Amino acid sequence: MNFLALQTRVIERIDEDSSTPVHWTLAEIKLALNKAQRLWAFLTLCIERSKTFELTANQTFYTISSDADFTDYLLPLRVTCSGLRVQSARIDELNALNTNWRTEPGTPTRYAQLGFNLLAVNPRPGSSGTSLSITCACEPPALSGDSDTPEIAEEDQIALPDYAQFYLAIKDGGLELKNALEYLDRFLTAAQARSEFVRARNRANQFDVAPFDLRSFDRSRMMKMALRERKAA
Amino acid sequence: MSVSVLTSIANLLPQLHATDSTLSGDLVWWSKKELIRFLDEALKSFAKRFPVFVRQDTSVTLVAGTAAYNAPSRHIATLYAAHNSKPLAPATTLELECFDSNYLTTAGTPLKFYEDKGGVNKIALHPVPTSGDIGAGALEVIQAEYPADVDENEVNPTMPVSLVIADYLELCVLRDAYHKESDAQLPEVAGQLAEVVKMFEKAAGEYWGTI
Numbered sequence: 001m002n003f004l005a006l007q008t009r010v011i012e013r014i015d016e017d018s019s020t021p022v023h024w025t026l027a028e029i030k031l032a033l034n035k036a037q038r039l040w041a042f043l044t045l046c047i048e049r050s051k052t053f054e055l056t057a058n059q060t061f062y063t064i065s066s067d068a069d070f071t072d073y074l075l076p077l078r079v080t081c082s083g084l085r086v087q088s089a090r091i092d093e094l095n096a097l098n099t100n101w102r103t104e105p106g107t108p109t110r111y112a113q114l115g116f117n118l119l120a121v122n123p124r125p126g127s128s129g130t131s132l133s134i135t136c137a138c139e140p141p142a143l144s145g146d147s148d149t150p151e152i153a154e155e156d157q158i159a160l161p162d163y164a165q166f167y168l169a170i171k172d173g174g175l176e177l178k179n180a181l182e183y184l185d186r187f188l189t190a191a192q193a194r195s196e197f198v199r200a201r202n203r204a205n206q207f208d209v210a211p212f213d214l215r216s217f218d219r220s221r222m223m224k225m226a227l228r229e230r231k232a233a
Numbered sequence: 234m235s236v237s238v239l240t241s242i243a244n245l246l247p248q249l250h251a252t253d254s255t256l257s258g259d260l261v262w263w264s265k266k267e268l269i270r271f272l273d274e275a276l277k278s279f280a281k282r283f284p285v286f287v288r289q290d291t292s293v294t295l296v297a298g299t300a301a302y303n304a305p306s307r308h309i310a311t312l313y314a315a316h317n318s319k320p321l322a323p324a325t326t327l328e329l330e331c332f333d334s335n336y337l338t339t340a341g342t343p344l345k346f347y348e349d350k351g352g353v354n355k356i357a358l359h360p361v362p363t364s365g366d367i368g369a370g371a372l373e374v375i376q377a378e379y380p381a382d383v384d385e386n387e388v389n390p391t392m393p394v395s396l397v398i399a400d401y402l403e404l405c406v407l408r409d410a411y412h413k414e415s416d417a418q419l420p421e422v423a424g425q426l427a428e429v430v431k432m433f434e435k436a437a438g439e440y441w442g443t444i
Contacts, residue, residue: 028247035400042397043436061289065234065393073234074395075440091313091375095320102318114312114375115287115441116234116395139396170407170426171248173419181425188432212436222428225421 001157004146006033009161014168024168030143036163036187037140037150041074043188044195045137045202045211047151048077053132055125060102062119070136077207078135081108086121086132088113088208094122108132137209156194162187178225185223188214235391236399238383242268245403249410250417262417263410266385273383275405276392281309283437284377284444286393293356293372297364300337301357307378308354310444314346317369321346321358329359342366377444401433 010029011018018026041047051069055062064070079086089110094101106123107130113119121132140151150157162183169180195211202210242265246252249268251260260268280286290305295316304311314321324345329336341360351357356374381389392399404426412423 025247031244038397038400042433071234072395074397091320095313099319102315115285115377116393118287118289118375142396170422171250173411173422177422177425184429209440212439216439217432217435219432222425222432225425 001149001154002146003030003033003143003148003150006143006150006157006160006164007146010164010168013161013165028168029164032164032167033160034142035167036160037143037152039163040152040156040159040187040191040194041138041140043191043212043214044152044198045075045077045209046153046156046194046198047138047140048135049138050133050135053119053134055108055121055130055132057125057128057130058105060120060122060124062121064117064119072138072141074137074139075209076111076113076134076136077202077209078205079111079208080133081130084109086111089122091120094120098122135207153194156190159187159190162190181223181225185219188219234395235393236396238269238272238387238390238392241272241392241399241403242406245406245410248407262415263413268406268410269383269385269387271406271409272392272402273385274409275402276383276394277379278405279398279402279434279437280377280379282434282444283441284310284312285398285437285441286378286380287312288376288378290374290376291371293374295343295358295362295367295372297362297367298340300359300361301351301355302372304348304354304356305374305376305378307380308374308376309379310377311346311348311356311374312377313375314356315373315375316343316358316362316366318373323347324359326350333359337361398437401430401437404430404433 007029010033014024016022016024053067064073086108087110089112091112094110094112098104101122104123105126108121108123110122111119143150150160166180166184169177192214195214199210245268249260249263292305293302321343322345324347326347326349329347333339336359339360340363343358343360343362343366345359347357347359348355380393383389383392408423408426408430411419
């Protein structure tokens, strides 16, 4: 489905007029669909890309976002150097293995990722020209043109209008938002199925990070929205 | 990996029944500064709960005979410390008292660091560095920290987050905006958004851990 088709589906569901919008503008609908796709990618880690990260001679710590190619980076899945797997590790594991790991020269065999952005490698390259090949979970590019297609799997794209409809109902509040909760539930159920597939695939590929397990999150409170009576003025 | 603060605020306007994208027109029950403050609070709360803003800092210069130092700016928690490219083991004052009754003054090359009972945002070393240790370089602190303030005067125009985290922060602002005591208060919406925010936070905890 392309972006125009997704917008059309949302417009039909919310009974809006795309040419002369009354309550929701086309910009709001587009923003809601983009948020839906980003949330899908975040929950399922389904968008994977392989990128090259250049290392500097005698440098152990790096900021991933310093590389312009990593603006959409979320999490590392698999890291290799010169075709060989670079294992994921924690700093305390590196400390235990070798107290001089910060200055140990060589081809990287371990990496540690801290927070969004800090990357440490061990050993560190002694000369320039060494790079890491990082397969990472990424955010999708924003949909803007009518012919743009979401990067998520085609069979999952129908879930995007569900979250968009929920998001658009926020400004109505009350019963309209409560009625939209079933679409949020449908979106999350579909995301759960996709994340289970991705988790199994990541396990088979021995990736370093698995998608969030939506089954561990209690959705019952999210689906129960209590409408309180307002006292008369 | 950075998102414009004003773009995030502008994204929220339709949900707050405003249309003026210059943020100076028709926000009725909220002000732009108020929304920016909500955003700053959400960002700081996120940083405090999840170690996502992690930085390697080497600004702390050691002084011979001085055990305790101020932690680097915007410090929340010390994850790891090192000196002269060698890791310092975390310790507590109780352990050090058992190990060395003169731990506060024993001089030598630092091997451990401790942060309890020394005041807020203080890092102390044991043994206490000598003049010979000073030349080996600054203290390396890998810390979880707050990002720079998202201030209402818009001195800092960006947040160092990805777009999906910006989406989470926008939901936090909407939650706080609709929770605020006003004629536009929608407690059921605020409560609902609070539950959606919890889902983002559960995922963030699985991906990046918790403090």
